[in-house]
Amino acid sequence: MDVGSPRSSVGHVTKDMIHKMIDLQPVEAAFLLFATTTVANVLCLPSFGLWLGAGVVFAHIYHENVLESAVVGTLAVFSGLVAGGVLAFTLGRTLCQKCIMRRLQNLEWVEVLNAIVATEGWRFVILARMSPMLPLEAFSYACSITRLTTGEFALGCLGSLPVTFFWVWMGASAESLRMSTEESDEPGKPTLRKPVHMTLLLLGASLVVFGILVSISSKRYQAIMDSRIQSIAQQRMARSQEHLSIDAETPVDEALRQELQRLRRSSNLRHWRGMLSPRPSV
Numbered sequence: 610m611d612v613g614s615p616r617s618s619v620g621h622v623t624k625d626m627i628h629k630m631i632d633l634q635p636v637e638a639a640f641l642l643f644a645t646t647t648v649a650n651v652l653c654l655p656s657f658g659l660w661l662g663a664g665v666v667f668a669h670i671y672h673e674n675v676l677e678s679a680v681v682g683t684l685a686v687f688s689g690l691v692a693g694g695v696l697a698f699t700l701g702r703t704l705c706q707k708c709i710m711r712r713l714q715n716l717e718w719v720e721v722l723n724a725i726v727a728t729e730g731w732r733f734v735i736l737a738r739m740s741p742m743l744p745l746e747a748f749s750y751a752c753s754i755t756r757l758t759t760g761e762f763a764l765g766c767l768g769s770l771p772v773t774f775f776w777v778w779m780g781a782s783a784e785s786l787r788m789s790t791e792e793s794d795e796p797g798k799p800t801l802r803k804p805v806h807m808t809l810l811l812l813g814a815s816l817v818v819f820g821i822l823v824s825i826s827s828k829r830y831q832a833i834m835d836s837r838i839q840s841i842a843q844q845r846m847a848r849s850q851e852h853l854s855i856d857a858e859t860p861v862d863e864a865l866r867q868e869l870q871r872l873r874r875s876s877n878l879r880h881w882r883g884m885l886s887p888r889p890s891v
Contacts, residue, residue, distance in 0.1 A: 619649075619654050619655060619658075620655075620658060623658040623659060623662060624658070624662075626641075626645065626662075627658075627659075627662035627665055627666060630642070630662075630666045631665075631666055631669045631670070633666075633670075634670075635667070635670050635671075635681065638666050638667070638670060638685070639681060639684070639685035640685075642659060642662075642663050642666070642682070642685040642686055642689065643685050643686070643688050643689040643692070644689065645659060645689065646659050646685075646686050646689025646690055646693060647689045647692045647693035647696065648693065649689075649693065649746065650689070650690060650692075650693025650694055650696070650697055650745065650746050650749060651693050651696050651697050651700065652746075653697075653746040653747055653750070654746065655744075655746070656686075656689075656690070656693075656745070656746065657776070659686055659689075660686050660773055660776040660777055660780065661776055661777070661779065661780035662780065663682030663683070663685055663686045663777045663780065664678055664679060664682050664776070664777040664778060664779065664780025664781030664782070664783075664784060665780045665781070665783075665784040666682065667679075667681050667682045667781060668780070668781040668784040668785045668788070669784070669788075673785040673788055673789065675778070675781045675782050675785050675811075678777075678781035678785070679774060679777050679778040679781045679782075682777040682780070682781060683770075683773055683774045683777045683778075686773055686777060687769060687770055687773045687774075690745060690766065690769050690773065691763065691766045691769075693746075693749070694745065694748075694749040694762070694763075694766050694769075695749075695759065695762065695763050695766070697746070697749035697750055697753070698749050698750070698752055698753045698757075698759060698762050699753075699759065700750075700753075701749070701750040701752075701753025701754065702753045705750070706753075706754075709750050709753060709754055710754060719751070719754065720841055721834065721837055721838060721841055721872060722751065722752075722755060723754075723755050723756070724837045724841055725833055725834070725837050726752075726755040726756055726757055727756060728837075729833060730757065730761055731757065731761040731762070731764045731765040732765075733765070733833060734752065734757070734761070734762060734764075734765025734766070734768060735764075735765045735767055735768035736768060736826055736829055736830050736833070737765075737768065737830060738765065738766065738767075738768030738769045738772070739768045739769075739771060739772060739822070739823070739826040740772075740823065740826060740827060740830065741772055741823060745769060749762075752765075771819075771822060775815060775819045778815060779812070779815065782811065782812050782815075783812075786809070786812075838869060838872045841872060
């Protein structure tokens, strides 16, 4: 009933922390962002606000230098994503193994994930982590029950780099634009129309490039999924009709279609976010 309150609390805490970081030294702010992002990933808490917040913080620290702000902010947050992801992956294989297996083992898409990892390995992790819809915090634990090695998973974490840079860049650009317009409104201050227009142009170009990148990675992700789902659906049907809850009178083609739909639905990245949340089983 109270499922939404923890996430809203995380949002408020993140906002307050970002405001306080503005007055810190660059190294202090970077370390705090790194540590917070690491902890958020291990605890399966949303860390997206920290990505945008990193851009805001360093836009203030580096006096509206958007590129420098984006680079330093990305290094701080991305290193936290990798450290937190690898730590979550390791915990999923050791201390939390029984809990993770209990929650994920019977989900259809885990079988799909295992089959893809067996052939694609770390390349699939890179591709999946390039999607802005993927809940990275939960994905790390999901990968811990596959055949991936820790090194392969760590290499696959590189897929988060372009997504992280984009959102840190957006945060820094938006905050720089806000500060520029506020300064230009002050009496006696020159109008900063050219820098503002340039910032808006760069924001628009960034959105286009990011959209193209997401589109390419999403199509590739879906192509890999489709290539494996068909064979897995056939294997599941062959194992047990009773397990799949298929009526004996259901035509084989219709049963296969139902199983394909079920696997495609469960493999949608948007459905992964709450998979590790405590929920009563129905």
